Amino acid sequence: MLIKEVLKTLLVIISVLLLLILTNAMVRLLGQVAEGAISMKVMGVLVGLNVIKLTGFILPPAFFFSVLWVLGRMYRDSEMLALSGAGVGLARLYRIFFLAAVPLALLVAALVLQVYPQARAYADVLQLQEKKQFRIGGLKPGAFNEFNKGRFMIYVGSSNEAGGGLRDVFVRYIQDGESGILVASKAVLKTVENAPGQFLILEDGHRYQGQPGKTDFSVASFERYGIRLPEVVTDSLSLSENALPTSVLLASDDLEFKAELQRRLSAPLSVFALMLLSVPLARSLPRQGVYGRLMLAVVIYALYMNLIQLAEKWMSHGVTPEWLGVWWVPGMTALLALLIARLDMIAYSPAWRRWKERRS
Structure with a gap:
């Protein structure tokens, strides 16, 4: 009882x-x-x-x-x-x-x-x-989202993860030592067959390439423009003490x-x-x-x-x-x-x- x-x-x-x-x-x-x-x-x-x-x-x-x-x-x-x-x-x-x-x-x-x-x-x-996954849901609307220590930065006015769309997109990137800026009214994240990683497909926008103030600076308009997203750099996995197996703790002298x-x-x-x-x-x-x-x-x-x-x-x-x-x-x-x-x-x-x- x-x-x-x-x-x-x-x-x-x-x-x-x-x-x-x-x-x-x-x-x-x-x-x-x-x-x-x-x-x-x-x-x-x-x-x-x-x-x-x-x-x-x-x-x-x-x-x-x-x-x-x-x-x-x-x-x-x-x-x-x-x-x-x-x-x-x-x-x-x-x-x-x-x-x-x-x-x-x-x-x-x-x-x-x-x-x-x-x-x-x-x-x-x-x-x-x-x-490590670049997701639409990970982009904060109305703020600059920085990746890979500033080598890739994106601003999104609004996002719809269910529909896979982005609105009022601003992208600043550095590739092969050159910086560029992309501005578009909308964009989507897509994967391309036989191509690694994800691609950001921008529509109805402008591309600015080069260093401001120099003669090799170029401006172009586009209907569709694709840029491969960089792999997100993260720290290597380091398990905390409470995640270590008990057998490891038993064998350790720490x-x-x-x-x-x-x-x-x-x-x-x-x-x-x-x-x-x-x-x-x-x-x-x-x-x-x-x-x-x-x-x-x-x-x-x-x-x-x-x-x-x-x-x-x-x-x-x-x-x-x-x-x-x-x-x-x-x-x-x-x-x-x-x-x-x-x-x-x-x-x-x-x-x-x-x-x-x-x-x-």
């Missing part, structure tokens, strides 16, 4: 968090699509990437708050008092939640260690290929790579550390509040996540020894859970209550 209730609450929390965070990400990505910075295909990949990333790193805190919420409600309704009277103690609760934590930790490990790095690398490659590996391993460890902490934090007497120490749990979780980030930075910069890594944060959280559980056993014991009554 406890596992069923926790998993139901877990699904609700994950769904709400994913909806809120992905809505914000979708608005940002749709803005980039409208600007022509990325295509709809890249947007779909980035949305899927965010889902994988968020699921892997949201599951530990979602499980933490699920256990806290369910047990807090049961303490409020005195159900835990009935279970305690039937012999269900702290060890029994931990054994039940451990059965739920194991598959969740394995899922988090698979997402963080294997699935997300592969998806991140695929997204990086796709974005690099996108940058301190930053080791810190990244520790950060990934901290995700499945957090499932168990936060689960250990949630059980004593949820404990309360029927008159002590609706959901026990929920606010305290929020503060502790915020400190926990900040400590994880600090531990990774400290390790990568050599502030903390390599053997300490990041694992000490989940370890310290587990010790805190045992300390709170021990203090609760003393505080809720009949002998302690009788002593407090005599003191009062």
Whole structure:
């Protein structure tokens, strides 16, 4: 019954968090699509990437708050008092939640260690290929679009990616050491059979060739004029640390790579550390509040996540020894859970209550 209730609450929390965070990400990505910075295909990949990333790193805190919420409600309704009277103690609760934590930790490990790095690398490659493609959607109307460090510049009054047309086009180019200017009322992007690259076909315009002020400057009118677009020069692909395979991080002696590996391993460890902490934090007497120490749990979780980030930075910069890594944060959280559980056993014991009554 406890596992069923926790998993139901877990699904609700994950769904709400994913909806809120992905809505914000979708608005940002749709803005980039409208600007022509990325295509709809890249947007779909980035949305899927965010889902994988968020699921892997949201599951530990979602499980933490699920256990806290369910047990807090049961303490409020005195159900835990009935279970305690039937012999269900702290060890029994931990054994039940451990059965739920194991598959969740394995899922988090698979997402963080294997699935997300592969998806991140695929997204990086796709974005690099996108940058190399000269697309109408990548041209910002009403602005100068510069390519290849200024060797090719195009101004577009308006564009229609669906129809493949450009209006009020101005092109400045440098080919074979000579500069030229093309002005046309409209233009289209086309590919020519047996010819590499794309061609910009301009219609009803003028061509200005040569250096202004010199005698070899020429002016000509045309009905149709084609110019081959240059290959877009981009930086070589360099995978970020979070896109590197876990096997590469394991084989590396670089301190930053080791810190990244520790950060990934901290995700499945957090499932168990936060689960250990949630059980004593949820404990309360029927008159002590609706959901026990929920606010305290929020503060502790915020400190926990900040400590994880600090531990990774400290390790990568050599502030903390390599053997300490990041694992000490989940370890310290587990010790805190045992300390709170021990203090609760003393505080809720009949002998302690009788002593407090005599003191009062």
